[in-house]
Amino acid sequence: MKQVLIDYTLHLADDSLILGQRNAEWCGHGPVLEQDIAITNISLDLIGQSRNFYQYAATLIGNDSTEDSLAYLRKEEEFKNCLLVEQPKGDWAQTILRQFFFSQYQYLLFQQLQNGKDEQLAAIAEKSLKEVTYHLRWSSEWVIRLGDGTDESHQRMIKTIDELWKYADELFSATSYELQVASDGAGIDVSKLKEQWMTKVKEIFSEATLPIPGKTFVQGGGKEGRHTEHLAYILTELQYMQRTYPGCDW
């Protein structure tokens, strides 16, 4: 039981950390000052979530494990984040759509997780839910604004839907550790969230005058450590200081 709970907690932590790191790439490069701050806020919220999950995972693992060792010293194949969060930030449309997909998923997940049997996970989910509610509101509005905006913004959304749709499915295909933790009542069976997620996405897409793609090829594996090439580049940057100066401190 313990190992699957550790895997599950790390999976939740990695999702938040990697998306936080990705969004942080906008810092100082946002399309306008106000949105630069908005996306960076979201980035910080996500990194805050990941810290809570890592700290909990570290207590479960014991030994000398800390939040830092988990974030900075694990290898690529040990990371259990989904492929969606590690994809490049792309243009603003891609960042917005990815955030919308992920926030909608996280919103449904944390709503249930806050009532889960594991007190720590439930507490983190409850605390994070307020932030996620805002991320979802913010990103939904941007999807509508871009989809139903100018010809160019609409085209860019179509292009990014094409790019990201294949990664959405992985959010809802449960790994064995997710299923085991769910059967103990501590976690959530994500496959049961898919229908609700799809309903919400359809709602926003219809308001944004964007089409829902038909059946396409889907790609997964990230949650089990099989990543796209992008993750290694993120980790190279993220872990650089600890790898170069082991144990370095502020």
Next chain:
Amino acid sequence: MNNYLRKFYYGDIPEDKAGSNIVSSSAKSDWPLWEVFIRSKQGLDHKHVGSLHATDAQMAMENARDVYTRRMEGVSLWVVESKYIHASNPEEAGELFEPAVDKIYRHPTFYDLPDEVNQM
């Protein structure tokens, strides 16, 4: 960057500037300017804290939240498009404000207040 705030004086608003016009262009230079007011936890009134750009009221509210309330500055937000704020003309400062200068008797400092009154 050709953003500048053009304030109109009372009775001087041209037709095309009156009323709400939602700007749909995505270019930043076209986004209207908004003034932001925040009421802090202890405060009773909303205070002006600054301005920002946004395409509509909803976005202005969210931008205000993100830009001005990151450090728990407030519990309530107002945003208003800058063009709706009418400013007094600096050239009229003399006639508007100077007559009050020598009328100190308008301050309630000539009364003995009972000790129970401590909110003056």
